[in-house]
Amino acid sequence: MxxxxxxxxxxxxxxxxxxxxxxxxxxxxxxxxxxxxxxxxxxxxxxxxxxxxxxxxxxxxxxxxxxxxxxxxxxxxxxxxxxxxxxxxxxxxxxxxxxxxxxxxxxxxxxxxxxxxxxxxxxxxxxxxxxxVATRQTSARKDAEELQRRQSQKMEAVGRLAAGIAHDFNNILTVITSYSQLLLSRFPPDDPGRADLYEIRKAADRAVAMVRQLLTFSHRSQGEQKIIDMTAALLETQNMLQHTVGCQIEIVVLVEPDAACCLADRAQLDQVLLNLALNARDAMPNGGTLSFELGTTVVDEAFARSYLDPDIVPGEYITLSVGDTGQGMDSRTRDRLFEPFFTTKGPGKGKGLGLSTVYGIIKQHGGAITLLSDVGRGTTFRIYLPWTSHPSHELIVSPGLPS
Ligand SMILES: Nc1ncnc2c1ncn2[C@@H]1O[C@H](COP(=O)(O)OP(=O)(O)OP(=O)(O)O)[C@@H](O)[C@H]1O
Ligand SMILES: [Mg+2]
Known part of the structure; x- marks a missing residue:
């Protein structure tokens, strides 16, 4: 040769x-x-x-x-x-x-x-x-689509149930808080019954806060949406997050040089970051790394249907990936973690309302949230929010959804 x-x-x-x-x-x-x-x-x-x-x-x-x-x-x-x-x-x-x-x-x-x-x-x-073979590809995508559709229907049903309960509870709690307030004003300051009444009032306030979280989950909480520069928002929140997770956890922020803007309620956005950071902290009791990475991507209809949420409008999106090096999750937890009151943290430690609130906020913003997690291999949540091009911080565009 x-x-x-x-x-x-x-x-x-x-x-x-x-x-x-x-x-x-x-x-x-x-x-x-x-x-x-x-x-x-x-x-x-x-x-x-x-x-x-x-x-x-x-x-x-x-x-x-x-x-x-x-x-x-x-x-x-x-x-x-x-x-x-x-x-x-x-x-x-x-x-x-x-x-x-x-x-x-x-x-x-x-x-x-x-x-x-x-x-x-x-x-x-x-x-x-x-x-x-190409047919395998098609069937894999169909399976993903079907799974996504079912997940979306389940969350919709749970959302409706939660909204109904929260609405009725809200009415009952209004009666409890206003009457206990009225009674408190009638009791003289040294009356021994006043302390008991005060406890009732405090418990009712806690219940009101929970009901508010449930309303957020079912996308019915009020919010004021403005154009937000996500890079700036993330850098501004970094100190608060570091304070929350403690010095054993290192926070890494990776942002693209170009500002990525979206229409959002800043307070709700902070709530999302805080809830994710708190969960990451709990998943890393011995310390680790918590990373926030900002990017942009194009979402088409097929990708939305198979991997995100069938309700997502195709277009350009901001992506925020929040990753930890913690204990990760098994499939049982992964399937249910956005449901309200689902927690693995035991009595008195977690209410199971953190991620359902995050889910509600993201949905309300026309976005989606996905996760990648395995036991012992950490967790990464990825949030998709519709990208917007105007970097003005002042413009108020919509008052959010009515309750
Ligand atoms: N980063 C994470 N790593 C591992 N498990 C997680 C992570 N985030 C959430 N989980 C799992 O998902 C469950 C639900 O989270 P969620 O934030 O909704 O409730 P919680 O943290 O248990 O309680 P709450 O947020 O109301 O205090 C958690 O109990 C935990 O099992
Ligand atoms: Mg939590």
Whole structure:
């Protein structure tokens, strides 16, 4: 066997391995970044045949999520200009309409030389699925959709029940608080009955606070929404959060250089951050890291239906990921944690109202919340809030939903 033949055999083997892996192999013009060659692996990754990418030089760029487009291309250029090896990750829209997370590994042989690379799915689950058959992919998505639909219906039913109970309780509590207040004003300051009456009043106040949380869960609490710069809000809250979780836990805040704004009620947003931080603190009794990471993403209909919430309107979203290195959760807890009064913390320690309040607030803002958690492997909540473009802090846009 000649060296030439051996080399071609080796090339074929490499191509076969890459084909099997479900990744795409390509070469580009280092000056223009245009694709010169891409193998069939691209169909597994983005769902389109390779010729589409060669025929239309801008086709690939057009699939990159709009808000990531320029930064992704700049990063690729930067690598290529200096003939460096490296990787760039970004999200793109698959032919089936779903969002895929990709990683491009680039090898550039000197400035002006050959530029080659591999594009693969960053999400391993998806990689495994796409390396198999397309029908499996469709059925996996359908299962996810069905699960999401059922979860959403369950929360809707629990929300209605909670709203009904909270509403009736609110009326009863109004009677208790106003009559106990009236009686308190009639008792002379040294009357021994006054202390007892005061206890009744205090208990009623606590019940009012609980009912308010339930109303928030069922999206019926009042709120004043303004345009909020999330980066600034997060940095402002950092001290308060550090104080809450204590010095054993290190807080890390990662924000994008561009301000990410959304329409939100600032007080409710702080309540979300506080509840998540308190849970993280409880999950890390021996200390650890609590991270807040802000980013932006595009949510399409298929992604919303399968992974977020069928009620979500497709478009650009701010993402806030809150991660801890704590004890994590098992599947039983994961399935129920947004339900009001679900707690694993034991009597007197938790009421199980923290996350249901968070859920209600996020829903009320037209957003969604997801989580990634496993026993012993920490927990990351990811919040999606509709992105808005006006960085004005003063503008009052809507008074929120009526109760
Ligand atoms: N970061 C986390 N790590 C591990 N488990 C968590 C985390 N966050 C929530 N959980 C689990 O979810 C349950 C529900 O949380 P939620 O905040 O609603 O209630 P709680 O913390 O138990 O009580 P409350 O917030 O009313 O004081 C918790 O009891 C806990 O089991
Ligand atoms: Mg809690």
């Amino acid at each position: 000649t060296a030439d033949v051996r080399e071609r055999e080796a090339e074929k083997s490499i191509a076969a391995v890459l084909r099997e892996s479900g990744a795409a192999f390509w070469t580009r013009d280092p000056a223009t970044l245009h694709l010169k060659y891409v193998n069939e692996g691209i169909e597994d990754v983005l769902g389109y045949p390779s010729r589409r990418f060669i025929e239309d030089r801008n086709f690939w760029e057009g699939l990159i999520a709009p808000h990531e487009r320029s930064v992704t291309i700049d990063r690729l250029r930067e690598l290529l200009r200096h003939g460096r090896t490296g990787s760039v990750d970004y999200s793109a829209i698959h032919a089936d309409g779903s969002q895929v997370f990709l990683v491009d590994s680039v090898v550039a042989f000197g400035a002006g030389g050959i530029v080659a690379g591999v594009t693969a799915l960053a999400n391993h689950e998806r990689l495994a699925v796409s390396a198999n």
